[in-house]
Amino acid sequence: IALVNLVFRAGLDNRSAEIATRVFWPWLCMIPAAWATLSASRRLAIDSGRPDRAQSAVIAATALMIVNLGLFSGQFRPGRVDHHNVQIALSLVAMAGAMEPSRRRRAALSAGFASGLGLAVGLEALFFQVAVAGMVAFRFVRDPAARRWVQTYMLALAVTMTLSHVIQTPPDRWFVSACDAMASNLVGASVTGAVASCLLMQATKMRDSRFRAAAALGAGIAAGCVYVLIQPACLHGPFAEVDPRIRSFWLDHGTEV
Numbered sequence: 001i002a003l004v005n006l007v008f009r010a011g012l013d014n015r016s017a018e019i020a021t022r023v024f025w026p027w028l029c030m031i032p033a034a035w036a037t038l039s040a041s042r043r044l045a046i047d048s049g050r051p052d053r054a055q056s057a058v059i060a061a062t063a064l065m066i067v068n069l070g071l072f073s074g075q076f077r078p079g080r081v082d083h084h085n086v087q088i089a090l091s092l093v094a095m096a097g098a099m100e101p102s103r104r105r106r107a108a109l110s111a112g113f114a115s116g117l118g119l120a121v122g123l124e125a126l127f128f129q130v131a132v133a134g135m136v137a138f139r140f141v142r143d144p145a146a147r148r149w150v151q152t153y154m155l156a157l158a159v160t161m162t163l164s165h166v167i168q169t170p171p172d173r174w175f176v177s178a179c180d181a182m183a184s185n186l187v188g189a190s191v192t193g194a195v196a197s198c199l200l201m202q203a204t205k206m207r208d209s210r211f212r213a214a215a216a217l218g219a220g221i222a223a224g225c226v227y228v229l230i231q232p233a234c235l236h237g238p239f240a241e242v243d244p245r246i247r248s249f250w251l252d253h254g255t256e257v
Contacts, residue, residue, distance in 0.1 A: 001025055001081060023078040029085040030076035036092035043099040083121050090118035091128045098132050098153070108149045111136070112156025116190070120164035120182050123238065133157070137197070137216040144205050144212060151198045154219075158194035161187050177231035180238040185230035193223030 004025055008017035075085040097111030115129045133153075140150045165187045166174065177185040200215035233240040239247075 004028065022081050026076040026078055026080050026085055029089045033076070033085075033089040033092050036089070036096035039096040040092070040099055043096070084124070087118055087121050087125045090114045090121070091125045091132075094118065094129065094132045095135075098136050103149075105149060105152050108136075108152035109156045112153040113160050116157045116160025116164060119161060119186070120168060123181060123186075133193075134220075137220070140201055141209055141212045141216055147201050147205050151201060154194040154197045158190045161190045177234075179231060179234040179240050183231075185227050185234065188230055189223040189227035192226040193219050196222040 001021065005017055005021040008020040008024075012020060075082065075088055091114075094111045094114035097107045097114060100107030100111075111132065115132055118125050119129055136150055136153045139146045161182065165182055165184075169183075175184045177183050179185075197216070197219035200218055201212070204211040204215040228235055
């Protein structure tokens with residue numbers, strides 16, 4: 001957002017640049033969100049065995065977005081400078097990338113990058129990003145030939161999360177853990193999961209689906225164990241470290257919570 005504002009300030013005064021940013025930012029997020037929705041619709045049609053209906057699927061998805069424009073644009077209306085719109089866009093991009101065929105390694109990179117960047121923005125979309133990662137891991141269980149594609153996604157996710165953490169976090173807090181934001185425990189879990197998945201998938205690539213499923217599950221368990229071992233309090237939820245004295249007059253009245 002600050003970068004968009006800086007670009008507008010090159011030719012506008014501060015007040016006009018801020019207004020332009022507030023108008024442009026939601027649209028900037030809506031474009032990849034709409035593209036990902038249409039791309040996923042097309043891929044669903046192709047994967048269902050009816051590639052001849054891919055165009056019809058895109059048209060239908062477009063029509064649904066237009067009909068539900070009020071709902072779809074709620075987070076993308078001009079003037080809404082918020083982190084939810086970019087989280088929605090990145091979640092949809094990650095999902096669309098994860099649905100692409102295994103021969104397209106760039107799709108794995110884009111999906112891993114979108115997942116990692118989305119988690120760097122905030123953890124509200126953690127459930128959706130975990131679902132995408134699970135969908136990617138299941139691809140290896142179903143088809144061992146997708147191993148490199150899945151490894152590309154996992155490594156892209158870990159690298160993006162690590163770089164994002166280093167860039168947005170002061171150096172003296174790089175190794176501080178947290179339950180409600182990207183911190184050392186979540187980054188450590190992502191790196192562990194990526195390394196474990198690469199090693200276990202390499203070891204089971206010639207085995208049957210039971211061993212491949214165990215490999216995918218083992219990588220997930222390893223990541224979860226690292227997350228909990230670094231900060232056990234997170235077992236009690238994202239607000240486990242919040243002072244209980246402020247729950248009664250703040251957290252208990254928060255609708256998002």
